[in-house]
Amino acid sequence: MTRPLRKAVLPVAGLGTRFLPATKAMAKEMLPVVDKPLIQYAVEEARAAGIEEFCMITGRGKTALVEHFDIAFELEATLRERGRLQAVEELRRTTSLPPGAIAAVRQQEPLGLGHAIWCARAFIGEDPFAILLPDDLVLSETPCMAQLAAAYRETGGNVVAVSEVPREQTNRYGILDITADDGRLVEVSGLVEKPDPLLAPSTLAIIGRYVLLPEVLTHLARFERGAGGEVQLTDAMTRLIGQHPFHGLRFEGRRFDCGDKAGFLEAQIAFALRRPDLADTVRAFLRRYVEPAI
Numbered sequence: 001m002t003r004p005l006r007k008a009v010l011p012v013a014g015l016g017t018r019f020l021p022a023t024k025a026m027a028k029e030m031l032p033v034v035d036k037p038l039i040q041y042a043v044e045e046a047r048a049a050g051i052e053e054f055c056m057i058t059g060r061g062k063t064a065l066v067e068h069f070d071i072a073f074e075l076e077a078t079l080r081e082r083g084r085l086q087a088v089e090e091l092r093r094t095t096s097l098p099p100g101a102i103a104a105v106r107q108q109e110p111l112g113l114g115h116a117i118w119c120a121r122a123f124i125g126e127d128p129f130a131i132l133l134p135d136d137l138v139l140s141e142t143p144c145m146a147q148l149a150a151a152y153r154e155t156g157g158n159v160v161a162v163s164e165v166p167r168e169q170t171n172r173y174g175i176l177d178i179t180a181d182d183g184r185l186v187e188v189s190g191l192v193e194k195p196d197p198l199l200a201p202s203t204l205a206i207i208g209r210y211v212l213l214p215e216v217l218t219h220l221a222r223f224e225r226g227a228g229g230e231v232q233l234t235d236a237m238t239r240l241i242g243q244h245p246f247h248g249l250r251f252e253g254r255r256f257d258c259g260d261k262a263g264f265l266e267a268q269i270a271f272a273l274r275r276p277d278l279a280d281t282v283r284a285f286l287r288r289y290v291e292p293a294i
């Protein structure tokens with residue numbers, strides 16, 4: 001029987017060098033898209049998929065990420081004094097998790113995504129778990145992790161979210177080698193981290209959403225260095241293929257790489273245009289910038 005998916009790991013210990021200087025003293029996952037930090041989008045998406053327990057992999061300068069999910073007593077008191085009870089309720093509803101639902105472990109050195117996941121080994125234990133990279137933001141009708149969780153229940157094994165990328169960009173992603181493809185779910189026969197476009201086995205790239213079986217930890221514990229000298233999650237996942245079901249899911253929705261300046265700016269516009277309170281204003285000022293002056 002498929003074990004229920006209740007846990008999520010949120011790796012947030014990276015240095016965010018593509019977003020300097022913004023990320024010099026601040027975590028990239030605290031950057032807001034419209035009015036919500038990236039980390040909150042990730043937690044809300046996971047909760048919508050039935051996830052109940054969270055573990056952040058943090059590092060130096062990342063404490064604000066954990067504090068974001070605390071109760072802000074002073075702020076709430078001030079808002080109450082000002083009669084802004086709805087704002088208090090909204091804060092509680094969106095950022096307070098049940099007591100004990102969120103934990104943080106430290107990755108003292110950013111040795112790679114695989115190493116970050118291994119740091120959560122005690123939290124993961126013997127359970128299947130989700131991974132959400134908060135800098136990948138997905139705009140979709142059904143939250144991306146809920147789509148992945150459904151595919152996990154269907155296949156009983158590892159599932160990663162995948163998107164087609166231009167061939168010249170394969171060297172930025174983990175790329176799938178596939179055996180079967182029904183247009184939605186693909187059966188994975190191999191994975192390569194950041195392959196040269198000429199050598200990439202496909203143009204299906206893994207984006208920052210995964211559901212993995214705990215067996216991946218055994219392979220991560222070898223600390224083998226892969227592409228870029230980092231402990232790569234992709235390499236450990238490769239070792240699961242053939243041992244357990246392994247699928248890629250072409251999810252419904254659009255993904256924005258918010259760790260990248262252009263991707264982040266595009267996300268601001270796409271998310272703002274979805275907001276009833278902002279859409280008209282944003283559309284009007286966008287026109288002013290893009291329409292040729294008369």
Ligand code: UTP
Nearest residue numbers: 011012013014015016017018110111112113116
């Ligand atoms: P990225 O590849 O985006 O790296 O990591 P980064 O350091 O965050 O950003 P750049 O490339 O320097 O701009 C993907 C995810 O893995 C986490 C990051 O926090 C991000 O969510 N990560 C990466 C870790 O937690 N630890 C690591 O050692 C590396």
